[in-house]
Amino acid sequence: MSFSWAKAYEPKSSFMRWLDDRLPLPRLVYGAIGGGYPVPRNLNYFWNFGVLAGIFLTIQIVSGIVLAMHYFATTGGAFNSVNQLIMRDVNAGWLLRYAHMNGASFFFIVTYIHIFRGLYYGSYKAPRELVWMLGLVIYLLMMATAFMGYVLPWGQMSYWGAQVITGFFSAFPLIGEPLRVWLLGGYAPDQAALTRFFSLHYLLPFVIAAVVILHIWALHIPGSSNPTGVDVKSEKDTLPFHPFYTAKDGWFAAAVLLAYALVTYFAPDYLGHPDNYIPANPLATPAHIVPEWYFWPFYAILRSFTVDFILPAKLWGVLAMFGSILLLFFLPWVDKSPVRSGAYRPVFKRFFWLLVVDVIILGYVGGAEINAFNVALGQAAAAYYFLHFLVILPLVSAFETPLPLPNSISESVLHGEAAESAPAGSNKSARNTVVAG
Amino acid sequence: MATKAQSAEVNDTQAASDGVRRRDFLNVAAVSFAGVGGVAALAPLLVQMAPSADVLALSTTEIDVSKIQPGQGIKTTWRKQPVFVRNLTPKEIQQANAVPMSDLRDPESLAQRTKPGKANWLITLGVCTHLGCVPLGIGEGENRGPYGGYFCPCHGSAYDTAARIRQGPAPKNLMVPEYKFTGPTTVQIG
Numbered sequence: 001m002s003f004s005w006a007k008a009y010e011p012k013s014s015f016m017r018w019l020d021d022r023l024p025l026p027r028l029v030y031g032a033i034g035g036g037y038p039v040p041r042n043l044n045y046f047w048n049f050g051v052l053a054g055i056f057l058t059i060q061i062v063s064g065i066v067l068a069m070h071y072f073a074t075t076g077g078a079f080n081s082v083n084q085l086i087m088r089d090v091n092a093g094w095l096l097r098y099a100h101m102n103g104a105s106f107f108f109i110v111t112y113i114h115i116f117r118g119l120y121y122g123s124y125k126a127p128r129e130l131v132w133m134l135g136l137v138i139y140l141l142m143m144a145t146a147f148m149g150y151v152l153p154w155g156q157m158s159y160w161g162a163q164v165i166t167g168f169f170s171a172f173p174l175i176g177e178p179l180r181v182w183l184l185g186g187y188a189p190d191q192a193a194l195t196r197f198f199s200l201h202y203l204l205p206f207v208i209a210a211v212v213i214l215h216i217w218a219l220h221i222p223g224s225s226n227p228t229g230v231d232v233k234s235e236k237d238t239l240p241f242h243p244f245y246t247a248k249d250g251w252f253a254a255a256v257l258l259a260y261a262l263v264t265y266f267a268p269d270y271l272g273h274p275d276n277y278i279p280a281n282p283l284a285t286p287a288h289i290v291p292e293w294y295f296w297p298f299y300a301i302l303r304s305f306t307v308d309f310i311l312p313a314k315l316w317g318v319l320a321m322f323g324s325i326l327l328l329f330f331l332p333w334v335d336k337s338p339v340r341s342g343a344y345r346p347v348f349k350r351f352f353w354l355l356v357v358d359v360i361i362l363g364y365v366g367g368a369e370i371n372a373f374n375v376a377l378g379q380a381a382a383a384y385y386f387l388h389f390l391v392i393l394p395l396v397s398a399f400e401t402p403l404p405l406p407n408s409i410s411e412s413v414l415h416g417e418a419a420e421s422a423p424a425g426s427n428k429s430a431r432n433t434v435v436a437g
Numbered sequence: 438m439a440t441k442a443q444s445a446e447v448n449d450t451q452a453a454s455d456g457v458r459r460r461d462f463l464n465v466a467a468v469s470f471a472g473v474g475g476v477a478a479l480a481p482l483l484v485q486m487a488p489s490a491d492v493l494a495l496s497t498t499e500i501d502v503s504k505i506q507p508g509q510g511i512k513t514t515w516r517k518q519p520v521f522v523r524n525l526t527p528k529e530i531q532q533a534n535a536v537p538m539s540d541l542r543d544p545e546s547l548a549q550r551t552k553p554g555k556a557n558w559l560i561t562l563g564v565c566t567h568l569g570c571v572p573l574g575i576g577e578g579e580n581r582g583p584y585g586g587y588f589c590p591c592h593g594s595a596y597d598t599a600a601r602i603r604q605g606p607a608p609k610n611l612m613v614p615e616y617k618f619t620g621p622t623t624v625q626i627g
Contacts, residue, residue, distance in 0.1 A: 160570065164591065167568035186492045187516040188564075196486070283512055283519045283563075285570040289591050303592060305606065308542070312608040314567055370593050 002223035003038050005235040006031070032220060038238035039245050040226035042413045046121075047224065049114035051249040052256055054212065056107035061205050063100040064149075067093075071152065073198040075191050078154035079279045098268040104146055105271045106260045108294035111139065119331075120352050122229055122340030127222045129332040134215040136328055138208055143295070145204040148197040150276075150292055151189070157273050159280035160289050162189040162197070168302075171318040188282055228412050229340030230405055237409035288369060296366030297359050298324060303366070304382040306375065320382065327389050334389060337397035344403040347396050351388060358384045492516075497627035499619070502558065510575040512563060515614060515626045519563030521575045521587070522624070525598060530556055532585065533599035540603075543610045547599040550613050560616055560624065561600045565589040567607035572596060587611065 009027040011017035020027055030036045070090050072081040086093040115135070118124055124132035147165055151158045166184055170176040185192025223232060232238055239245070263270065271293060275286045291299050298321050305316040327334075342349045358381050365378035406412035498515040502522055505511055510523035525533070533547040551558060563571050572587035572594070573579040582588025582595035584603045589595075594605030601610040616626040 160591075164568040164570065170569075181488060182486050185486055186488050188518045188569075190492070190517050192489060192492065282517060283514070283571060285589075285591060287590050289570065303606070308608070313606045314608050317606065 002220055003232065003235075003238065005238075006038050007036050007240065009034075009036055032216065033246070034242045035240040037220065037223075037241040038232070038235070039224050039241050040232055040237060040409050041239045041244075042226050042228065042409050043224065043245070043248075044227050045252065046113065046117040047226075048249055048252045049110045049117060052110040052253060053107065053114055055253055055257075056103055056110060057205065057208060057212065059103045060100065060107060061209070063096050063103060064202070064205065066096055067100055068198075068202060071198075073152070073195050075154060075194055075280070078152060078194060082153040083277065095264075098264050101272060102260065102264045102268060104149065105292075105294065106256075106263075107142065108146070110256070111142065112294075115139070116356065119355075120342040120349075121225060121227060122335070122337075122342065123225045124332045125335070125340050126332065128219065128225060130218045131215060132332060133329055134211055134218055136325065138211050138215060140325065141204055141208045141211065145201060145208065146292065146294065148201040148204070151194065151197050152201060153276060154194065154280045155276035156278040156280055156286050157276040157289070159189055159282065160285055161291055162193060164289065165291075166193075168318045168321070171312070171315040173315070225340065226409060227341060227343060228406055228409060229344065230407075230409055230412070233408045234410070290367050293363070293367060296364070297362035298366070300362040300366035300378040301382045301385070303370070303375070304379045306379075320386075324385060327386075331389070331393075335393050335397050337400065337402070339402040339405065344405055345396075345400055346403060347400040348393075351392050351396060355385070355388050358388065497625060499623060499625050501623055503622035507557065509577070512575050515562075519571050520614065520626060521559075521561050521563045521600070521611070523559045523575065523600075525557045525559055527557075529585065529598040533597060533601075536597065536599075536601075542602050543608070545599075545601060545610055550599055550601075550610070552618060555618065558624075559598075559600060560626070561611035561613050563587075564612070565591065565594055565607055566602065566609040566611065567592050567594050567605070572611070 009020065009024075009030040011020050011026070016026055019025070067086065070081060070086050070093060072078055082097065086097050088094070090096075118132060118135070147161070151162045162184075166180050166189070169183060170180040172179065181187060183193075184190070185196065223238075226232075273290065273292075275288075278286075290296070301324050302317040302321045305313045305320065307313055309316065311319075337345065337348070339345055342352055361377065361381040362385065365374050365381060368374045495516055498513065498520070500511075500513050500522060502511075502524070505522065505524045507524050508526045508529075510521055513520045513522060530547065538544045538546070547556060547559075550561075563575065565572050567589065568591065570589050570591035572589040574581040574587035574596075580588045580590075582604075584595050584597035586596040586598045586600050586603075589605065589607065592606050594607035595603050596607075596611055597603050599610075602608070614626050616624055619625045
């Protein structure tokens with residue numbers, strides 16, 4: 001699909017030839033994830049996480065469809081259908097439910113690593129801008145799906161999570177409150193909200209699957225990026241996806257699934273919140289209300305605004321929280337450096353790791369109790385998050401002198417690290433090629 | 438028929454010189470009409486999301502306040518939302534009236550937030566105007582926060598004895614629902 005040396009599909013049996021002539025599905029699969037897709041030969045393990053995200057999406061869809069067969073979407077029945085029926089009475093129900101709960105967390109873990117891989121190696125840069133943006137669309141859909149799924153057990157955290165998150169919309173002037181009431185189908189989360197969340201929670205994963213197909217399609221036009229960020233130049237730079245990367249993805253998936261199984265079996269509630277084992281009570285808010293861990297950094301940004309400044313603090317918090325993700329859509333144009341890989345960008349690299357630390361701090365603050373120190377820490381970290389993308393990144397890409405790039409992927413692989421910091425002559429031509437690419 | 442077809446042809450050629458043929462008009466009209474129909478078909482898909490009749494039917498609640506002593510309060514529900522009914526003590530009323538309007542984020546006097554002659558009956562929604570948590574302070578022994586009214590544990594908003602926002606991220610005072618005293622000790626909310 002992407003390179004002239006990509007092998008075309010050759011049917012091995014008369015039946016496959018018959019099928020290929022009528023419906024070239026085997027040809028599509030062969031070109032997408034088979035021997036017909038040439039991949040840079042120097043991918044490191046950070047390139048395994050896209051496939052892993054696909055695996056966890058599949059696990060979530062399969063376990064979710066089965067759980068939906070036993071779940072009651074009623075305010076009176078939801079809590080018991082999860083905690084009594086599924087967790088105790090349904091055969092293997094406890095396993096499916098814990099697999100679904102922790103599958104969501106692992107889906108986010110591998111997705112976050114996948115996103116930070118893209119940030120470090122400049123995977124969002126031309127010609128992969130749409131790959132990046134479709135990825136962000138998937139991420140937003142994942143957040144919506146995860147939120148609505150968390151409401152379904154109708155425990156205390158479910159209920160108050162629904163109340164607080166739909167409350168975001170009431171921050172907007174004039175239309176805010178009517179919009180919130182319209183979204184909930186009532187004045188507080190109730191039967192109407194629960195039923196529509198269930199319907200959408202079932203629908204959205206399939207929308208995600210569709211956007212994943214677009215994401216992969218867009219990726220396969222230029223082909224996968226790689227740790228040097230240097231474009232593929234010849235067949236020597238690539239390996240066929242199958243069997244090389246199917247094997248590498250395969251064993252690594254087994255390793256990650258082992259970690260997933262360990263958590264699911266031995267610490268199934270570690271990533272959840274105990275208050276969600278209390279049935280929803282619309283008259284009492286839990287003392288310490290927090291979303292699931294994967295939303296903590298955004299929750300910290302939301303809580304960072306405590307004083308009114310032109311607009312109400314509440315609206316600032318909501319705008320900043322949505323803005324923190326929306327600005328990532330503009331990243332390909334914010335970071336103008338022609339060098340993709342952070343490995344060749346000494347200044348960028350330092351700020352990248354600062355950003356990682358910053359997001360971890362935001363995550364800590366978002367999950368911690370509110371006190372003066374945590375609020376101040378969260379405000380500093382939230383400010384730095386925006387500073388990184390809006391100020392530091394454009395400045396770094398304008399003033400940084402990148403390290404010399406290797407001439408080609410195969411050269412960087414076959415001659416080792418020494419050749420990567422090659423003499424001035426070869427490095428000049430390499431950089432020119434990158435600019436041209 | 439022939440003449441009709443001929444005249445149509447003539448019309449078409451005349452129109453063609455203006456750049457718009459009858460066929461173009463028909464196409465635009467047909468697609469526009471289908472577009473209007475398509476948009477109209479969205480209406481039920483949108484309005485079905487709004488509160489249904491059974492939810493709206495819960496829009497009045499009657500409560501008996503005779504058993505609430507000064508300094509006490511009760512929590513009830515209206516439209517599935519918590520409502521705080523509090524019988525303020527003279528000291529709490531005095532505290533609320535002593536606050537200058539310029540100190541308030543959402544300036545309202547206690548008199549504006551209660552009924553004439555019933556300044557001790559403070560009836561508000563128990564829904565924090567930040568993100569909708571239920572503030573503490575209506576039950577006995579609960580944390581009433583630094584201003585002696587209500588305190589929201591979610592994000593730290595503090596309300597005073599007239600349930601006005603004084604500190605924290607919430608933008609507005611606790612909402613006073615529409616209500617009236619239907620008798621000396623009975624209140625109808627909604």
